[in-house]
Amino acid sequence: MASPSLKSPAGRRLVLDVANSSGLEDWAPDLQKTKVYERILLDLILGELPAGARLDEQSLAAHYDTGLAGVRDALGRLALEGLVIRRARSGTTVAPLDLVELRQGYEARVLIEPHCAQLAAKNASKAEAQAMYDVFADGEEAARTCDLPALVAMDLRFHAAVARASGNLALARILIPLQHKAARFWVFSFNGASEQELLDEIEEHRQVARIIASGDAEGSRRAMLRILDVQPEADARP
Structure with a gap:
């Protein structure tokens, strides 16, 4: 089956879209707590809030120009x-970078995310498939300038869109936090990455969107395995 034509619109504003990706109706995108959550999440992933750092609620409220209630809600979600x-009396700290947890989370993603891509090929609407592709509308510019925050936001939105399009909310709710944790390690792969390497990575993700849009469930599963650096079984045969 031929893939539909997917075109990138110019100038779309990037957000993490956490409310839609998580399926939590009380975290609508326009709520202040959602905006605060997304900003803190991105700073955690980028290392602006490093592992082990103590997070003072009043300082965070001042930094993100918001109220204490929004900060507390966001920290509760991140916890x-x-x-x-979060510990009583001792406050809130950024979780350590745990290599064992990373390995276990990766193993879980390898089991769950290709299946989500497979389900998305069966269940995604045309609008959902297009949304996956549109995530990288500004990908070339971000790669050219090595805009790490933009690239991280694009990656999170893409994987969240695939999880959402699977139509299985239970799987999406498991997968999204795993992706957020993995992203804290993934950012280190940008060190020394060339513009072409970043462009190749973006194209791999766009290809997944194209295959999902075509309705090819098995092809979508294999394409997602490749993004996760797992060689699909059929490709591994001599």
Whole structure:
């Protein structure tokens, strides 16, 4: 089956789209707590808030120009994802970078995310498939300037869109936090990456969107495995 034509619109504003990707209706994109959550999440992933750092609620409220209630809600959500640790009386700290947890999370993603891509090929609407592709509308510019925040946001939005398009909310709710944790390590791969390497990575993700749009479930599963650096079984045969 031929892939539909997917075109990138110019100038689309990048957001993490956490409300839609998580399926949590009380985290609508226009809510202040959602905006604060997304900003803190991105800073955690980028290392602006480093592992082990103590997070003072009042300082965060001042830094992100918001109220304490929004900060507390955001930290509560991040604690549920395991990205921060909250302890009574001792406060909140950024969770450590745990290599064992990374390996276990990666193993879980290898099992779950290709299946989500497979389901997305069966269940995604045309609009959802287009949305996956549109995530990288500004990909070339981000790669040219090595705009790390933009590239991270694009990657998170893409994988969240695939999870959402699977139509299985239970899987999406498991997968999104795993992706957020993995992104804290993934950013280190940008060190020394050339513009062409970044462009190749973007094209791999766009190809997944094209295959999902075509309705090829098995092809979508294999394409997602390649993004996760796992060689599909059929490709591994001599």
